[in-house]
Amino acid sequence: MFELLGTTREHPTAARVHETLQEELPRLSLGTVYRNLEILVSEGKIEAVSTPHGPTRYDGNPSPHHHFICEGCGGIEDIELRLPAGLTERVRRKYRVTATRVRVDFYGLCRSCTDRNLTQPIR
Amino acid sequence: MFELLGTTREHPTAARVHETLQEELPRLSLGTVYRNLEILVSEGKIEAVSTPHGPTRYDGNPSPHHHFICEGCGGIEDIELRLPAGLTERVRRKYRVTATRVRVDFYGLCRSCTDRNLTQPIR
């Protein structure tokens, strides 16, 4: 499962992972997929990306990065982006919280949805 | 409903909004709450904040801001933060997408969860 996510740029849903793995493991259950994805997330080996509409997506990209979420097709793209140094530190001080992660999500229409001139988002 | 959200710093769930409003409108149904929240969101008057665990929270804060999401208690705090100018524009150019919004979420433990020395997140 880890290997699968490590080799795709997609950000598949649990159902999609299940589907794909079933080609090799016909008896694999969806519950098991969820269980193992959760373990990988807790180990920090993969990342769960929750989206406003639609199910959680899983991301095997190990390098720190952010996301673009398409409101047309629901697709997710990785975004490389250098944030100002000490951003989290600043928040930590100002709000007295133990901030450990920042996540930056951009929303809009992806390239192909823009080209298709899709003005009405699907959802 | 709009008024309620405008006057609270909380980021209540739909169920919480329902509960609160029921004091005045005993027959108010949850479906109606969802319907109207959705309308307010589409009108841009309030914001929906989807969280990794737990239901969507609603935010009546009209000024542009970001969020801190506590992994201990699930609470949400508003974060005022000036992002580098042209961040969205840069993403738009580099990835050729129609990016319209950025959302920055910080994760960690809020002040009181930190004080309570809560090392094991609830969920």
Add this chain to the structure above:
DNA sequence: AGAAAATCGCAAGTCATTCTCGGAACTATT
């Protein structure tokens, strides 16, 4: 091998959200 522990498949359960539908409330028209 044999016992204990970790995983798993399956099915049922939970929870948030959406949908359907009949009826109530509001509007415009006469």
Add this chain to the structure above:
DNA sequence: AATAGTTCCGAGAATGACTTGCGATTTTCT
């Protein structure tokens, strides 16, 4: 003010995304 059309609402069923219990299977240890 009665009528017709439209919009909104409550109630509850339906859907979808997970989650969990449990007995069975596999793996690990000794």
